[in-house]
Amino acid sequence: MRIAIPKETHPGENRVPVIPDVAKKLVRMGAEVVIESGMGLGAGFQDSEYTDAGCQTSSDRAGLLGSADMVLRIRKPAIEEVSQLKQGCIHVSFLDPFNEHELVRAFQSAGVTAISMEMIPRSTRSQKMDALSSQASLAGYVMVLLAATRMPGIFPMMMTPAGTLKPAKVFIIGAGVAGLQAIATAKRMGARVTAFDTRDVVKEQVESLGAKFLEIDLGETGQTADGYAKELTPEQIEMQRQAQAEVIADSDVLITTAQVFGRKPPVLVTRDVVERMRTGAVVVDMAAETGGNVEGSVPGETVNINGVTVIGDGNWANVVARDASQMYASNMFNLVDDNWDEEAKAFQVDFEDDILQGCVITHGGEITNDTIKNILEGGS
Numbered sequence: 001m002r003i004a005i006p007k008e009t010h011p012g013e014n015r016v017p018v019i020p021d022v023a024k025k026l027v028r029m030g031a032e033v034v035i036e037s038g039m040g041l042g043a044g045f046q047d048s049e050y051t052d053a054g055c056q057t058s059s060d061r062a063g064l065l066g067s068a069d070m071v072l073r074i075r076k077p078a079i080e081e082v083s084q085l086k087q088g089c090i091h092v093s094f095l096d097p098f099n100e101h102e103l104v105r106a107f108q109s110a111g112v113t114a115i116s117m118e119m120i121p122r123s124t125r126s127q128k129m130d131a132l133s134s135q136a137s138l139a140g141y142v143m144v145l146l147a148a149t150r151m152p153g154i155f156p157m158m159m160t161p162a163g164t165l166k167p168a169k170v171f172i173i174g175a176g177v178a179g180l181q182a183i184a185t186a187k188r189m190g191a192r193v194t195a196f197d198t199r200d201v202v203k204e205q206v207e208s209l210g211a212k213f214l215e216i217d218l219g220e221t222g223q224t225a226d227g228y229a230k231e232l233t234p235e236q237i238e239m240q241r242q243a244q245a246e247v248i249a250d251s252d253v254l255i256t257t258a259q260v261f262g263r264k265p266p267v268l269v270t271r272d273v274v275e276r277m278r279t280g281a282v283v284v285d286m287a288a289e290t291g292g293n294v295e296g297s298v299p300g301e302t303v304n305i306n307g308v309t310v311i312g313d314g315n316w317a318n319v320v321a322r323d324a325s326q327m328y329a330s331n332m333f334n335l336v337d338d339n340w341d342e343e344a345k346a347f348q349v350d351f352e353d354d355i356l357q358g359c360v361i362t363h364g365g366e367i368t369n370d371t372i373k374n375i376l377e378g379g380s
Contacts, residue, residue, distance in 0.1 A: 156190020288312025
């Protein structure tokens with residue numbers, strides 16, 4: 001099986017889907033691995049490291065894609081590149097299938113098997129393949145570091161002959177993978193951390209990290225079977241906004257991590273609340289790229305609102321591209337390895353497999369994921 005790994009073309013993307021150590025494992029499994037020349041440079045990997053691992057290199061991108069039995073990447077491909085793939089090719093990457101309808105149709109028309117890394121089900125067996133979680137964990141770490149560098153003060157309490165500096169107050173909304181890592185990082189840096197999540201079940205996790213859990217009675221909430229927070233009603237969102245407003249106004253740093261998979265995230269912090277924060281305060285909106293939790297945040301930019309720095313940069317894990325690549329490559333390898341036929345030396349698409357049932361979007365000229373199929377056909 002010929003596995004192709006092209007360079008990422010999204011502006012500023014430095015992460016890579018396969019690092020040399022993982023490439024070596026794929027070669028040992030019997031795969032023919034070909035990388036596009038310079039593919040690993042953004043994350044600090046030279047072509048020679050891949051050739052030493054047993055890979056081939058190619059500077060012919062179109063030829064690389066056209067000859068591939070399997071393509072591994074991070075970002076979704078450009079529409080025009082889908083037609084370059086041969087029928088039956090297996091393409092694995094983040095795809096955003098809930099919103100990228102034209103791309104899904106292109107995969108279907110080309111007869112390509114499209115696997116979406118976002119759609120890996122959340123189960124015990126799939127944890128080692130869960131790229132959303134691995135990248136979110138790094139995002140939580142990075143967001144705290146960015147906040148710390150933009151804040152005109154320090155995180156820890158410091159007692160000096162010149163006086164005592166109080167610890168920074170950090171408020172984190174959302175205690176999923178990213179939120180918990182943000183809490184842990186902020187605590188390690190010495191901040192006084194408060195957090196809120198609509199799922200009462202995470203209260204113990206928040207407190208075990210040394211943070212205070214903000215109690216807000218929103219009525220019936222909870223989480224989905226996959227472990228995500230259930231979407232709140234408009235009335236519940238307004239209750240949350242009002243209850244957390246005073247905590248936000250008294251915070252030096254606000255980090256929001258509330259995202260509803262496949263849908264626009266809820267606006268949990270209105271502009272007037274941001275304007276009440278002290279001058280020099282910092283807001284980091286993890287969901288800015290998909291609509292934002294914070295009114296006034298701008299996707300991919302850092303803006304100033306009444307003296308408050310609001311960061312909506314996005315692609316947070318890319319800041320630590322080498323480690324992010326290592327984690328993503330491990331997720332990718334585990335997915336391939338779990339479905340590898342030793343005798344055929346190839347990836348086998350088996351719809352009896354519960355993980356593939358969730359993450360295979362198109363196969364054999366059909367849209368095979370029922371959820372995505374219903375959306376594209378106008379279903380619910």
